[in-house]
Amino acid sequence: MSTSTAAVAPLVLADVLPDGPPRLAPEVEEALVAAVGREHVLVGADVAGHADPFSFLGEATVVPAGVVLPGNVEEVRAVVRLAGEHRVPLWPVSRGRNYGYGGASPRVPGSVVVDLHRMDAVVEVDDETGYVVVEPGVSFLALAEHLRSTGSSLMPSVPDIGWGSVLGNALERGFGYTSHGDHSAFQCGMEVVLADGTLVRTGMGAKADSTAFALYKGGFGPSVDGLFFQSNLGIVTKIGVWLAPRPESTAVCMLTTPHDDDLAGLVDVLRPLMLEGTIQSNAVIGNAPVVASMVSPRAAWYDGPGLLPESALFAMNAAMGTGRWNARFALYGPASLVEARLDVVRAAVEAALPDASLRVTTYGRDVDPAEVHPADRAQLGIPSTDLIQMAAWRGGTPAHTDFSLVCPPTGADAVRQRDLLRARIQDEGFDYAGGFTLNARHAIALALVAFDRDDPADCARVAALFPALVADASAAGYAPYRSHPAFMDLVADQYDANDSALRRTVGRIKDALDPLGVLAPGKQGIWPGSASSRGGV
Numbered sequence: 001m002s003t004s005t006a007a008v009a010p011l012v013l014a015d016v017l018p019d020g021p022p023r024l025a026p027e028v029e030e031a032l033v034a035a036v037g038r039e040h041v042l043v044g045a046d047v048a049g050h051a052d053p054f055s056f057l058g059e060a061t062v063v064p065a066g067v068v069l070p071g072n073v074e075e076v077r078a079v080v081r082l083a084g085e086h087r088v089p090l091w092p093v094s095r096g097r098n099y100g101y102g103g104a105s106p107r108v109p110g111s112v113v114v115d116l117h118r119m120d121a122v123v124e125v126d127d128e129t130g131y132v133v134v135e136p137g138v139s140f141l142a143l144a145e146h147l148r149s150t151g152s153s154l155m156p157s158v159p160d161i162g163w164g165s166v167l168g169n170a171l172e173r174g175f176g177y178t179s180h181g182d183h184s185a186f187q188c189g190m191e192v193v194l195a196d197g198t199l200v201r202t203g204m205g206a207k208a209d210s211t212a213f214a215l216y217k218g219g220f221g222p223s224v225d226g227l228f229f230q231s232n233l234g235i236v237t238k239i240g241v242w243l244a245p246r247p248e249s250t251a252v253c254m255l256t257t258p259h260d261d262d263l264a265g266l267v268d269v270l271r272p273l274m275l276e277g278t279i280q281s282n283a284v285i286g287n288a289p290v291v292a293s294m295v296s297p298r299a300a301w302y303d304g305p306g307l308l309p310e311s312a313l314f315a316m317n318a319a320m321g322t323g324r325w326n327a328r329f330a331l332y333g334p335a336s337l338v339e340a341r342l343d344v345v346r347a348a349v350e351a352a353l354p355d356a357s358l359r360v361t362t363y364g365r366d367v368d369p370a371e372v373h374p375a376d377r378a379q380l381g382i383p384s385t386d387l388i389q390m391a392a393w394r395g396g397t398p399a400h401t402d403f404s405l406v407c408p409p410t411g412a413d414a415v416r417q418r419d420l421l422r423a424r425i426q427d428e429g430f431d432y433a434g435g436f437t438l439n440a441r442h443a444i445a446l447a448l449v450a451f452d453r454d455d456p457a458d459c460a461r462v463a464a465l466f467p468a469l470v471a472d473a474s475a476a477g478y479a480p481y482r483s484h485p486a487f488m489d490l491v492a493d494q495y496d497a498n499d500s501a502l503r504r505t506v507g508r509i510k511d512a513l514d515p516l517g518v519l520a521p522g523k524q525g526i527w528p529g530s531a532s533s534r535g536g537v
């Protein structure tokens, strides 16, 4: 990608990777043990838990050479310095629960996973101005518990499965379903360890003893926080996250439509309501199979050969009270404002989608999480792990992979994406279990492909499906925003404007900040040193 001009020789992966199953060199293991303690370095069979739990790559599945678990920032700094000395590639993860996109699995074999889950402090909670500061090991479940048990007035925003890291999810541009659901947008203030061990604080945090680390994104000069999202330029050890106060009233709305053709109307009625601020959350839109997969295996609806028949879709909707397309979103605030917002939503829906049904459940500020309908929890910021069930849709050894395409938030685009995803996914013999997260200015088309990890034919079809979907999407002007490590180069290749000028620019920054190329080589298609040789792999 770019030619290194650094005086030091960058990592040449082919030189450092041993033949056969990757093993950590004894002197590297010794150095890591000296830095963090014996019990915090995993090698041999103990690294299995840090491979991709849902791998479809068979023998090509990437297994790390070792795992190091630093307990504080100083240990992280020591680990990066050692990696430079020994030319060992590192792969940082926060909780390593990025399931569907490779879990904790590194891009290249021979890497040492830097698992940060021991650094799990909620460093600060400020109810007055609505933020928390967290370390990488804080999960959504732990943050929610912390806020409840300390009597905080703040409400977290949580993704579908709550065991992942608040910090890791924000860095990967994950999302939740409240008014603060765009997790990368609500980050403010960051602490990062660079490849040479330098500890950088961004924004206002660049001033020692700043009083506004998590309050003002700017500071004085260029903003560099963005360099560390989906990035291999540093290891993030702390972030500030803005949280909303738990509102007096929350109305969770479920809008269902009877026909497949209602998708465009559904998107086009919701977008203006989001743009004007009447609807404050995103809307998560799912088709009947995706809703069914949240609560049941496929075999409960259809056990025969081939794709789900129409009769199974009707059966699902009759049994679950769902429609062909289902949108869930929420309204927040004082009860009187929520009622007023609801009137506006009802009027818009009645005018545009007369066949649709709108069900509304209203919750008060102090509702007991146990009393909240499981499907409404995410809109109230209540984390759970129930949706891991979706991986078991097809039976066998549960696994899933996700495909996430960015598109404009219009009905026409949604229909185009539905058609291209459905055609290709069904061609490969999988059901189209999909939908969108709709925001005011963009939508993400999501397709969840569940498969049997122990069935080689299933795995081969998944491995073939992703590149085909990328090609179809690219031809239509769309690209994924996130991918399994195995497809990161392919996705990065789609961001090709001006001879891939952005990728080459990030490559130049990579060479400047990490001239040895030890941090997460290959992440998002950014390789150390001369990317034309891809670091020798």
Ligand code: ADP
Pocket (backbone or CB within 6 Å): 092, 093, 094, 095, 096, 097, 098, 099, 103, 104, 116, 136, 163, 164, 165, 166, 167, 168, 169, 171, 172, 231, 234, 235, 236, 237, 520, 523
């Ligand atoms: P989660 O547990 O939230 O699902 P992970 O810990 O698996 O998230 O992180 C997802 C990805 O984000 C990792 O594979 C890594 O590329 C990146 N990442 C996570 N944490 C950090 C961090 N602290 N610093 C730099 N990159 C990180």
